[in-house]
Amino acid sequence: MTLNRIDHFVITTKNLCQCLHFYVDILGMEHKIQREENDQHTLHFGNQKINIHTYVGEFQPTAKHAERGCADFCLITNDDINQVKKEMERNGVEVIAGIIKTEGAQGEMKSIYVYDPDGNLVEIASYL
Numbered sequence: 001m002t003l004n005r006i007d008h009f010v011i012t013t014k015n016l017c018q019c020l021h022f023y024v025d026i027l028g029m030e031h032k033i034q035r036e037e038n039d040q041h042t043l044h045f046g047n048q049k050i051n052i053h054t055y056v057g058e059f060q061p062t063a064k065h066a067e068r069g070c071a072d073f074c075l076i077t078n079d080d081i082n083q084v085k086k087e088m089e090r091n092g093v094e095v096i097a098g099i100i101k102t103e104g105a106q107g108e109m110k111s112i113y114v115y116d117p118d119g120n121l122v123e124i125a126s127y128l
Helices: 016-026 083-091
Strands: 009-012 030-034 038-043 047-055 074-075 097-102 107-115 119-126
Touching: 016 030, 016 047, 016 097, 083 097, 083 107, 083 119, 097 119
Parallel strands: 009 047, 074 119
Antiparallel strands: 030 038, 038 047, 097 107, 107 119
């Protein structure tokens, strides 16, 4: 078997409005509703997708131990990381760590770390 990329992942939120504000208004993702009959909320950016569940077990199958705030992932930007940090702070998002040199899947990068409204750790990074 040869795998070549991640298609999507899932986050669970307790407050859809706060979640959408963070990912759409602050991070600039696009919100879509797929499967209109059961309101599957999704976030899109680049060629990536994040599914949003509004409660554990909303859609099946699901992870055995899905919980709010248990995700930890990295988002890549082409923007200057210093400007990204300033933008987060300007929007009232606490930068909990950064700017830090880290190693990504494609080499060295500079990163900042923030929490989304549900406590998921979101790394925002720019490759060097």
